Amino acid sequence: MEDYSKNTYFSTFKRLKDNQFKVGNTTYKERITKLNALKRALDITYKNKLREALYADFKKPYIETDITELYLVIKEIKYAKANLKAWTKKQQVDTPITLFGTSSWVKYEPKGVCLIIAPWNYPINLTFGPLVSAIAAGNTVILKPSEMTPNTSKVMADIVKDVFNEDEVVLVEGEVETSKELLKLPFNHIFFTGSPQVGKIVMNAAAKHLTSVTLELGGKSPTIVDKSANIKESIKKIVWGKHLNNGQTCIAPDYALVHESILQEFIKVYKAQVLNYYTEDASTSNSYSRVVNERHYNRLINHIENAKNQGATIELGGSCNAKDNYIEPTLITNLKEESSLMQDEIFGPILPIKTYKTIDEAVAYVNSKEKPLALYIYSNNKKNTNYIINNTRAGSTCINSNAIQYSNHYLPFGGSNNSGIGKAHGFFGFQEFSNMRSVLKRHVKGPVYLLLPPYNNFKQKLTDLTIKWF
Structure with missing residues (x-):
């Protein structure tokens, strides 16, 4: 020992x-x-x-x-x-x-x-x-x-x-x-x-x-938004789920897969909702927490710089303050797939947006990565919702909301494989x-005693009957 x-x-x-x-x-x-x-x-x-x-x-x-x-x-x-x-x-x-x-x-x-x-x-x-x-x-x-x-x-x-x-x-x-x-x-x-x-x-x-x-x-929990979704109601929840605890949540929306036809509306409404929640300067808001320490702050800043260097578009935010470990709510589009934001779990107040044309394309993208801890679907199309659930794998899924599945103690919470x-x-x-x-207790003799050694033809027939009928 x-x-x-x-x-x-x-x-x-x-x-x-x-x-x-x-x-x-x-x-x-x-x-x-x-x-x-x-x-x-x-x-x-x-x-x-x-x-x-x-x-x-x-x-x-x-x-x-x-x-x-x-x-x-x-x-x-x-x-x-x-x-x-x-x-x-x-x-x-x-x-x-x-x-x-x-x-x-x-x-x-x-x-x-x-x-x-x-x-x-x-x-x-x-x-x-x-x-x-x-x-x-x-x-x-x-x-x-x-x-x-x-x-x-x-x-x-x-x-x-x-x-x-x-x-x-x-x-x-x-x-x-x-x-x-x-x-x-x-x-x-x-x-x-x-x-x-x-x-x-x-x-x-x-x-x-x-x-x-x-x-x-953890992992990269995707948020799929199709063109049937109620954009205003969806984004109220996405902004909250993304920036709760400054994005430092294992089931936060990690990236958004948005149907290409609603991209501009998504960006416009997202900006307005961030303003509504956290004012023009989130650093002065009493509802906005901070990155936990300098190491994680620098990690997130490096993600943003990496995206910029590869030609990504900062649609919202990007401002920061190292003394306070503060990073503004940030929305980024036109990211290359090899960018670090699309490869690593973000764990911060940055939301990358990727567009898709068909649900098959969105599903294929999700399945190209490790199984996420959570997958979110914003849709009023039941066929799309069922297709996504049946053709992806995730620890949990929330439809037309995010993160709240964690609070239901009637549901099991956990991941699958990498998550x-x-x-x-x-x-x-x-x-x-x-x-x-497992516990089994014998009270009286049962039919199993008839099958104990020594074996004979009668016991063989009894075994055959047991296999066939019981």
Whole structure:
């Protein structure tokens, strides 16, 4: 057995491992008590501190913090509380007649010691959201939030210390090296949210221990707008979805595929809607957050410069301020396919537009890239909508809106292949942190006894009848 004693975080891991069965055997009521404590911390005790921390990290408006961070976790807690009794009951299943005299059921048991690695763009939601599922399923957990939002991570660390025992849930702060050290440990499950590139590193580390993974990744989520769409209503939603959190959202519209006949109207209405939401100078708007740090600011500026150098047209925006990590809402057309904006996930307030002539052309373009985490369709043509859904693949799809599918905890959330593995939210999140253990109990002798050795002609005939009729 490998010696992990020299690992910086081994003692923490061992403490959680030693306590996993005690936590795993808690009742649904005891788990609800923990969830209630977390809810109080988010909704009352630490609410203002969390708002202030996110504003300090990247000027996130308080309302956006309330809606996209606190509300979604609190909603997840409420849903888990309402359903946890049913989820933790043994799930009776049918038993075939050939196993007469037995009963069968599925027991959702906790996986054990889990690691949740969260990103910086929605640090509260993407740290505590998966934690709700892990607690509901009865696991012990190490949380590793991003180092890029230090103010928020500090408040979350205080919450964890305040709400949970140190042998149940622990939050570990640190840089990339911290994540590397944690990934060396033999966790029972890893839940990672981040880029596909880092997701491959996590999956490779997990493979060494045959650890199961949930990978919530990203990619270039397309937004297809056909000529039947209501342009004004569509763009209200596209502008909101694109610039929410300054475009730093894994399910934000990454690029727009617009029918060539409505391009000019699309651009005109988009400009007017940006003005309506964020005024003539978005840097003065209290509804517009910032790029998280200098590194990501420079990355986005390089995208814009790359597009300009290749002859793209800046239809809107492009202004910036390095001191404030500010980039104006930006709309770009006439991009070459090899431009970096058309190759990389943007993760910022820049929307490239590509035109198409036919739905087949739009679908072929989407399918030329990796499967996206989300695909958006703006159309009042049912035939077009069905054709797009049936001939593309994506983690999720929203019709005539965007991003809001994430907030429905009745829907599984997750990607496909390059955009992710596994699902989250509601019962799907509970399942992800659980092992579905099958249990069969024999009560009386059944027909299977007639097929035990020694074999003879009678048993052969009985086998033949079983195969044919049962």
